[in-house]
Amino acid sequence: MSDIINNGSKARIQDVSQRLLKDVLDLCARFSILSLNRQIEACEKLLIQSQPIDVAILGQFKAGKSSFINSLIGKSVLPVGVIPVTTVITRLQYGEKEQAVVRYFDGNTSEIAINDIEAFTSEAENPSNKKNVEVVDIELPSLRDYAGLRLVDTPGLGSVFKYHVETSENWLPQVGTALLAISSDRPLSENDVQLIRELTRHTPNIVLLLTKTDLLSPEQQNEVIEFFERTIQRELNRRLPIYVYSTLVNTEQYKDRLETGLLSMLSLNRDFEFRKILQYKMQSLIRGCLGYLDIALKTSVQADLDRENLHKQIFDEKVNFDLIREELTIIARENQRQTRTLIMNYLDNFQKPLRRKLSLDLEKELFMWKVNLWKLTRRYEEWLADRMTEEMRHISKIEHRHFYGTLNKAHASLSRSIESFRNLLDKNIEKVLGVRLAPADWKIEVSEPDHPDIKTIRSFDFHFDLIWFLIPMIIFRGLFEKHFISEIPHEVEANLSRLAAQWEDRINRAIEEMRKQAINYVKEELSTIDALLSKTHGQTDEINETIKKLQGGLQRLIA
Ligand SMILES: Nc1nc2c(ncn2[C@@H]2O[C@H](COP(=O)(O)OP(=O)(O)OP(=O)(O)O)[C@@H](O)[C@H]2O)c(=O)[nH]1
Numbered sequence: 001m002s003d004i005i006n007n008g009s010k011a012r013i014q015d016v017s018q019r020l021l022k023d024v025l026d027l028c029a030r031f032s033i034l035s036l037n038r039q040i041e042a043c044e045k046l047l048i049q050s051q052p053i054d055v056a057i058l059g060q061f062k063a064g065k066s067s068f069i070n071s072l073i074g075k076s077v078l079p080v081g082v083i084p085v086t087t088v089i090t091r092l093q094y095g096e097k098e099q100a101v102v103r104y105f106d107g108n109t110s111e112i113a114i115n116d117i118e119a120f121t122s123e124a125e126n127p128s129n130k131k132n133v134e135v136v137d138i139e140l141p142s143l144r145d146y147a148g149l150r151l152v153d154t155p156g157l158g159s160v161f162k163y164h165v166e167t168s169e170n171w172l173p174q175v176g177t178a179l180l181a182i183s184s185d186r187p188l189s190e191n192d193v194q195l196i197r198e199l200t201r202h203t204p205n206i207v208l209l210l211t212k213t214d215l216l217s218p219e220q221q222n223e224v225i226e227f228f229e230r231t232i233q234r235e236l237n238r239r240l241p242i243y244v245y246s247t248l249v250n251t252e253q254y255k256d257r258l259e260t261g262l263l264s265m266l267s268l269n270r271d272f273e274f275r276k277i278l279q280y281k282m283q284s285l286i287r288g289c290l291g292y293l294d295i296a297l298k299t300s301v302q303a304d305l306d307r308e309n310l311h312k313q314i315f316d317e318k319v320n321f322d323l324i325r326e327e328l329t330i331i332a333r334e335n336q337r338q339t340r341t342l343i344m345n346y347l348d349n350f351q352k353p354l355r356r357k358l359s360l361d362l363e364k365e366l367f368m369w370k371v372n373l374w375k376l377t378r379r380y381e382e383w384l385a386d387r388m389t390e391e392m393r394h395i396s397k398i399e400h401r402h403f404y405g406t407l408n409k410a411h412a413s414l415s416r417s418i419e420s421f422r423n424l425l426d427k428n429i430e431k432v433l434g435v436r437l438a439p440a441d442w443k444i445e446v447s448e449p450d451h452p453d454i455k456t457i458r459s460f461d462f463h464f465d466l467i468w469f470l471i472p473m474i475i476f477r478g479l480f481e482k483h484f485i486s487e488i489p490h491e492v493e494a495n496l497s498r499l500a501a502q503w504e505d506r507i508n509r510a511i512e513e514m515r516k517q518a519i520n521y522v523k524e525e526l527s528t529i530d531a532l533l534s535k536t537h538g539q540t541d542e543i544n545e546t547i548k549k550l551q552g553g554l555q556r557l558i559a
């Protein structure tokens with residue numbers, strides 16, 4: 001029953017881890033997080049292979065790590081010495097027959113005799129790992145009791161051989177259970193405490209191993225152990241199991257304690273321990289990720305704020321689209337309002353001369369029209385229409401430039417207004433971003449208004465000519481002629497006013513066009529700058545989402 005539960009939970013942890021690892025890989029690529037690569041690799045290895053638990057012996061150089069393993073397995077397999085020796089990671093595990101395999105960084109492997117491993121793992125024969133060995137794997141039948149575990153000998157830390165330090169530190173993420181060897185003659189240095197801190201990221205199982213206890217009296221041993229406990233408590237606020245060992249004195253007794261208290265326990269509960277380690281590593285990896293994402297989030301939030309501030313400073317109360325649009329509209333409307341009056345004032349000059357001229361002409365004309373009232377009226381109307389059209393066309397053609405007062409004024413004001421707006425914008429951009437915009441070609445085109453189609457209007461309110469046959473012309477002709485002549489001033493005024501209205505319509509339309517043009521310049525410029533400022537959009541939302549997803553994953557792992 002417990003096996004079923006175990007297997008179920010094993011599959012679940014592996015599933016959840018697999019999925020989370022994919023997410024982590026994606027986001028590391030997206031946010032260029034490289035520093036988690038080794039942790040990712042360690043988790044990948046745990047997920048891919050059903051490998052043994054790596055019980056790594058770590059510690060300062062010459063702490064007696066290799067000697068301890070030799071003593072534990074009862075065979076001098078690993079090279080030891082008084083100067084820094086171990087140069088390559090060496091793993092020992094149970095195998096039916098004795099064998100040693102050298103794995104190189106280039107992927108090659110070669111099987112060697114157990115007695116020859118010194119040629120690959122010692123500094124003397126493989127200085128700074130010139131032979132490019134990634135790891136040496138040894139299998140021994142005598143390790144049957146530790147099946148499911150792999151003892152890992154590591155190069156010492158803190159020595160002059162930088163390569164040794166690098167090798168061990170790089171390997172750290174793969175640690176399953178860490179045995180931190182501390183020599184009795186150098187009890188617990190700052191480096192050891194630092195190493196424990198580092199190991200805490202990679203494994204829940206950290207054990208202290210006080211080596212070479214034969215160098216201490218029993219009292220001294222107790223003193224050292226108490227010192228360890230106090231220091232770890234103070235520095236790391238935790239307790240760690242402490243084992244003691246000597247390859248020279250009471251070795252069997254120490255070995256027994258280690259086996260029953262640690263190694264056999266690990267071996268027997270291998271699956272449970274394995275899952276615990278996988279779970280721990282995944283949690284640590286995700287916490288690492290969340291840490292980086294937090295930095296990314298803060299940067300992104302700051303960038304958003306900066307951008308917002310820039311935006312605010314550039315688009316201040318003066319550089320404001322609504323404001324300038326209103327200003328341009330007021331200029332246009334104000335000018336449009338005056339167009340008619342301006343044209344009319346100018347055309348007033350034509351009233352008198354035109355009246356006089358047409359009256360005289362009409363008098364001459366009437367003299368020649370010896371016809372009845374109906375015909376007289378027709379003739380008069382035709383004559384008036386022709387002359388009026390001719391005169392209005394003439395005035396329009398010769399004088400129209402004088403109607404352009406408001407058009408020109410609007411052009412000048414609109415141009416001035418957008419130019420000063422552009423100056424403000426330029427100044428703000430230079431102040432905030434330190435860049436000068438290229439001068440803008442905001443030239444407002446004046447579109448020449450079309451000439452109106454000039455036609456005269458009828459002048460009679462009541463048509464006497466409809467009753468012409470009742471009116472004796474000999475008596476009334478003089479009256480009608482007077483009437484026609486008296487109509488001229490009114491006709492002139494009405495037609496001049498109509499001419500003004502037609503031109504007003506066209507000029508105001510042209511002003512409207514200019515207003516639109518000006519607004520468009522401003523609008524396009526502002527939206528370009530706005531787009532540039534928000535183009536490099538912050539990743540805040542995206543990061544927040546990723547953080548939420550990872551936190552969810554972390555919860556699932558812990559559950
Ligand atoms: N007195 C005493 N000496 C020991 C004991 N274990 C190891 N030594 C000595 O300590 C020295 C270093 O031993 P190594 O096993 O090479 O130490 P190491 O930690 O593997 O060293 P590096 O591989 O260089 O990091 C050797 O001279 C050993 O003989 C012990 O239990 N008691």
Ligand SMILES: [Mg+2]
Binds near residue numbers: 080
């Ligand atoms: Mg060694």
